[in-house]
Amino acid sequence: MSIRKFLAPATSADQLQSQLRDQELAFGMRVLGIGIYQTTDSPPVRNNSVELTSRISEKISELRVAIVAKEVADDDAKFSGFLKSLGAEASIVDIATVLINGVEQEIVLSRSGVAGGLVLVPQPPSALTPSLPD
Amino acid sequence: MNSELSEQTKNKAQITSFVAGLKRIVSDTSITEERKGLIFSEIIENAKLTGKIAPDAESLNNYYQDPGTSAADRSALDSSLALALSKMPIQP
Numbered sequence: 506m507s508i509r510k511f512l513a514p515a516t517s518a519d520q521l522q523s524q525l526r527d528q529e530l531a532f533g534m535r536v537l538g539i540g541i542y543q544t545t546d547s548p549p550v551r552n553n554s555v556e557l558t559s560r561i562s563e564k565i566s567e568l569r570v571a572i573v574a575k576e577v578a579d580d581d582a583k584f585s586g587f588l589k590s591l592g593a594e595a596s597i598v599d600i601a602t603v604l605i606n607g608v609e610q611e612i613v614l615s616r617s618g619v620a621g622g623l624v625l626v627p628q629p630p631s632a633l634t635p636s637l638p639d
Numbered sequence: 640m641n642s643e644l645s646e647q648t649k650n651k652a653q654i655t656s657f658v659a660g661l662k663r664i665v666s667d668t669s670i671t672e673e674r675k676g677l678i679f680s681e682i683i684e685n686a687k688l689t690g691k692i693a694p695d696a697e698s699l700n701n702y703y704q705d706p707g708t709s710a711a712d713r714s715a716l717d718s719s720l721a722l723a724l725s726k727m728p729i730q731p
Contacts, residue, residue, distance in 0.1 A: 506698065506701050507701075508701055508704060508705045508706065509706070510643075510647065510704070510706060511643050511644050511647075512644075513644055513648075531651070531654075531655050531658070532654055532655065532658055532704060533658040533661070533662065533700055534700070534704065550641070552644075557704070558697070558701060559696070559697040559698070559699075559700035559701045559704075560697070561658065561661050561662055561665050561696040561697055561700050562665045562666075562696060562697070
C-alpha cells in the first residue's frame with residue numbers, strides 16, 4: 506500500500522531534500538516517487554507531492570536530490586554521464602519534474618549504497634559447468 | 640491542498656510520537672513476532688478499526704499517515720497505542 510502527500514513549497518533542492526528526509530526519518534516512511542500535483546480548483550494550485558509507504562522495520566540510506574541542468578536533461582549522452590556521476594553504488598529512486606521556487610525543474614532522487622550494513626561479497630568464479638534443463 | 644499541508648504541519652509531533660511507539664514495539668527483541676502481531680491486533684481492535692487495517696506496524700503507519708484518515712481514527716489509534724505501550728516492560 507502507498508499513500509500520497511503534498512509537500513510544502515520548496516525554494517531550493519536542499520530544502521526539498523530536507524523535506525523528503527523528514528518524511529523518511531521522522532515519519533518512518535519510504536519515498537517511492539515524486540512529482541507535481543495540480544488541483545482542479547480555479548485557478549489551479551500546483552505543488553510537489555510524494556508517494557510514500559511505511560518502513561518502520563526497514564533501514565534505508567538517505568535520499569539525495571540532484572538537480573539536472575536543462576542542457577544535461579536534453580542530451581542523452583550527458584544525462585547518462587550525469588547518472589554515472591552519482592556513483593556506482595547509487596540506486597535511482599525516481600527521475601522527475603518538480604517545482605523548486607515555483608519553477609519546473611528535473612531532478613534525480615537517489616540513495617547511496619544499501620543501508621543496514623549489507624555488504625556484497627564478490628563470489629569466486631565457479632569451476633562447474635552450468636547445466637540447464639532442456 | 641493547503642488544508643492538507645497545514646494538517647501535516649500541525650500533526651507533525653503527533654505523527655512522530657506514533658511512529659516512535661510503533662518502532663518501540665517492532666524493535667523489542669524480548670517480544671516474539673507472534674506476540675507483536677497480537678499487540679498490533681489489540682491496538683486495532685481497541686481503536687475500533689478491526690478489518691480496516693492489517694495487524695502489522697507498516698499497515699498501521701500507512702493508515703495513520705494517510706491524508707484520508709479521519710482525526711477521530713488517528714486519535715483512537717494514539718490512545719490505543721499508548722495503552723499497549725503502557726503494558727510493555729520498560730527496556731533497560
